[in-house]
Amino acid sequence: MxxxxxxxxxxxxxxxxxxxxxxxxxxxxxxxxxxxxxxxxxxxxxxxxxxxxxxxxxxxxxxxxxxxxxxxxxxxxxxxxxxxxxxxxxxxxxPTTAHQLPHMIVSASNTFSQLLDIPASVSIISRNEIERDNGTNIAESLNRIPSLYMHSGTLNTNRVTMRGIGSRSLFSTTKIRAYLNDIPLTTGDGETTIEDIDLGLVERVEVLKGPASSIYGAGLGGTINMKALKAPYNTTNISSEMTFGSYGLFRTVNSFEHGTDAINLRVNYSAIHQDSYRENNQYDRQTISILNQLYPGKNTTLTFWGSWIGLKAFIPSSLDSASFAEDPRQAAFTWGQTMGFEDYDKGLLGANIAHQISEKWELSASLFGSLRDAYELRPFNILDEESGAIGSRVKLTYRPEVNNGSLLWIFGAEYFNENYQWRTFENEDRHPGTILSDNDERRSYYNAFTEANWSLPAGTIFTVGLNYNSTKYKYRDLLPDDGDKSGNYSFDGQWSPRVAILHNFSNELSVYGQISHGFSPPTFSETLTPDGVINPEIQPETGYNLEIGSRGQLHKGKLGYDFSLYSMYINNLLVARRIGDDQFVGVNAGKTRHRGIDFTLNYDLLKKSSTSDLHLWFSYGFADYFFKEFLDEGNDYSGNELTGTPRHKLSWGTDFTHTSGWYGNINFLYVSSMPMRDDNSIYSDAYSLLNLKFGYKKQVSKLFSFKVFGGLNNLWDESYASMILVNASSFGGRPPRYYYPGLPRHYYGGFSLMFKLK
Structure with missing residues (x-):
């Protein structure tokens, strides 16, 4: 027994x-x-x-x-x-929720802290907010952020301004840095392109406003961080989405996702076609991307990212005021007659290792590269370009033991080297004729940075950071028929400090203040004299940002807010003077001051309701930007408003979902008038847009779900300029062309299918 x-x-x-x-x-x-x-x-x-x-x-x-x-x-x-x-x-x-932003962990700072603990102005665009729109253009999402305005002339012609910085660029974004999964989307001379990144790839966008030199180096206006979508945890899916709309719009996004404890893989193919509203404005883009993360151990993550983008877009260019009023659909005469376009292939590659060495030490190291082959047919010539870039970024994080609170200390460096080759030819009946120029540029920079964050038990966090940047351009004139213009350009290394303090009054409320220095080097074209020779006297724009702010949640977490008050002082203002169809020169012409207020509200009206969720949001940006000192070719513009930025920008909207599967949103945008010339003699018209989107989604079984949706943009059919060119010049007796017309009322609709394999 x-x-x-x-x-x-x-x-x-x-x-x-x-x-x-x-x-x-x-x-x-x-x-x-x-x-x-x-x-x-x-x-x-x-x-x-x-x-x-x-x-x-x-x-x-x-x-x-x-x-x-x-x-x-x-x-x-x-x-x-x-x-x-x-x-x-x-x-x-x-994954994050759509609206409880203060507690999200964000990468916009070196510390990877929750937003509530970051002493800087940071805005987040979640995946839910990206899906408010039809997915063709990130401008709609970015323009809901206070003090940020994205001019969007066409799908391939855009300009982002942040707190007034970058407003003087004509056809591109400058003085603002951007990254996709830590791969720079900014060239070696400071031009940034984000409009060709398909939004079907993007999980989240983090926008750090104002100088962030102690973290990212050159970028006086701020930094845009884009994070790619990953596979959901412990699933294997195949999905396909298609969108159809006005003016021949067709967009498709197709994905394979596989997520386990050992690997996270996402393969994506997307394509977009649009005949477009204007003449000579057909647009085609295809993208293939792969994101693969491996987890060889509990303390190590390996990430590999690759993307190919193929684009061909015809260029309607801008219109003068009479043409804009009479027939906004027309292309500029010379561009329409030439049938001008740009055509390029671009590749992005990146690899990263993140390893927790011990309880005190962490390492993150990245290697990245890019390739671009482009051809642009223009009325005045043909441009043939090739570029290749390679770089790396290393960051060490140290958490030493301290007697009072906790200390996080970061050391790092970033190196970037780019070779840019470009040639121009005479346009002979839309074919390359006699070669006009043959050029080779080498652009390089390196940043060394450190930042310390000391968190006290009482809830106070002190931050001190410092960055050193060195930037160099090397130029070779390979066709010196009219004199060899080869030369090198560099400026004294830039030291950029940052000091900040933040105090948490509770787990739901924080207040911060910061002083930070920033700078932006001139583009290569801005370093040239009218004779095409490098001007060594050109200096980078520099400035200081003073800012106080607060963010938090009230009313039992239903009401979230974010507020900041800032003042920026910019010296050595770079003025790009247009002296020909394709020629600009740069001049350090003065000083500007940028004062403003950013304010956002989010309110969950039916938070955690048994059947519905109703979310309200509001944002407002006030911009008082002006020339403090500005003398240009004998004209004194001191005291005038800064060109190309609206004084007021307001947006509001509501998102709702129901357990039955119905969902939708209504969103509104108001943009005030803005000066288009330095003498403030001409202003654009203010405009407002109302957009709607509704849909239905259904989980049919454990293995299959679908979604259908439709939307209507510019409900009031307002005529407006979605992009303006500041200080547009007049050549050959032709009136200056300031305006890119925005789309009138237009619709779209589509569906998505998802099959779960695991």
Whole structure:
């Protein structure tokens, strides 16, 4: 009998040991792979659980096979997962909620802190906010951010201004940096292109407004960080989305996603075609991208990113005031007659390793590169371009032990080298004729940076940062028929400090202040004299930003707000004078002052309702930007308003969802008039747009879901200029062409299908 009892006890113990084991893992932000500290993990009864430590890690002694775990963290969606015996080590990627922004972990700063703890002006565009629109142009999302305005003349002609910086560029974005998964979208001489990144790739956009030199180097206006979509945790999906609309719009996004504890893979193909509203404005773009993350150990992440973009877009160019009023559909005469276009292929590549060396040390190292082959047919000549770039970025994070609070110290460096070759030819009946120029540019820079963040127990955080930048241009004139214009350009290394302080009054409210220095080097064309020779006297624009702000949540977390008051002082203002159809020269002509207010509100009217969710949002930016000192060719413009930026910009809207599957949004944008010339003699007209989108989504089974949607933009059919060219010149007796017409009322509709393979 005793032997039977002993055998039974041994059998029971063996069974318990077999089914009870330690489940370990990490809980991470799905968009940036940063650990979520204090995430709650509970079982299906909601009575047993654990929380993650300072590194997002957890260990839980449970019966693992078939265990259902619920993962919760403030600012993130609840995630339900099932633990199997074959994968007791978990790597859980949690997506953010649409609206609880203060508690999101953001990468816009070096510290990867929750937004509430960042002493800077940061705006976030979530995936839900990107999907408010039809996905063809990021301008609609960016223009809801206070003090940021994206001029959008066509799908391939855009200009982003941030707090008035970059407003004097004509056809491109300058003095603002941009990254996609840490790969620079900014060239070696400071031009940024984000409009050719398909929004079907993007999970989140983080916008850091004002100088961020202690983190990103040159970029006086700010930085735009784009994060690519990843596969949902523990799933394998195939999805396809198609959109149709006015003016021949067709867009498709097709994806394969595979996410496990060992790998996260997303392959994406997208294409967009539009005949467009204006003449000579057909647009075609295709994109193939691959994002692959590997997790060889619990402390290591390897990321590989590759993207190819093929684009051909015809160019209607801008219109003078009479043509804009009479027939905004027409192309500029010379561009329409020539049937001008741009055609390019571009590749982006990047690799990153993130490794937690110990409890005190972390390493992040990236290697990136890009290639571009472009051809542009223009009325006055033909431009043939090739460029290739390579670079790297390394960052070490150190968390030493301190007696009072905690200290996070960051050291890093970034290097970028670009070779840009370009030739121009005479336009002989739309074919290359006699060669006019043959040029080779080498552009390089390096940044070395450090930043320390000291968090005190009372809730105060001190931040001190410093960046050193060195930028060089080397130019070779390969066709010196009219004199060799070869030369080199560099300026004294730039030291850029930053000091900030933030205090958390509670887990829902913080106040901050900062002083930061920023700079932007001239583009290569701005370093040239009218004779095409490098002018060594040109200096970078520099400036200081003084800012105070507050963000938080009130009314039991239903009401979120973000407020900032800033003043920027810019010296060595770069003025690009147009002296020909394709020739500009730069002059350091004065000083500007940029004062403004940014304010946003988010209110969950039906938060956590059993059937519905109704969210209201509002944003407003006030901009008082003016020339403090500005003398240009004998004219004194001191005291005049800065060109190309609206004084007031306001947006509001509402998002709703219902458990039945219906969803939608209404959004409104108002943009005030803005001066178009330095003498303030001409202003653009103010305009307002009202857009609608509604849809229905259904989870048909565990393996299949679908979504249908439709939208109407510019409901009031307002005539407006979506982009203006400041200080447009007049050549050959022709009137200056200031205006790019915006789209009139237009519609779109579409559907998406998703098949779950696992």
């Amino acid at each position: 005793l032997k039977k009892v002993i055998c039974m006890v041994i059998l029971i113990l063996t069974t318990l040991i077999a089914y009870t084991q330690s489940v370990t893992g990490k809980v991470l932000d799905a968009s940036n792979n940063q650990p979520l500290v204090g995430a709650n993990l509970t079982d299906s009864t909601r009575t047993k659980g654990t929380i993650t430590d300072d590194f997002g890690q957890f260990t839980w002694d449970v019966k693992s096979n078939g265990l259902v775990i619920y993962v919760n963290h403030l600012g993130y969606k609840e995630l339900k997962i099932v633990v199997n015996e074959e994968s007791p080590t978990l790597r859980i990627l949690v």
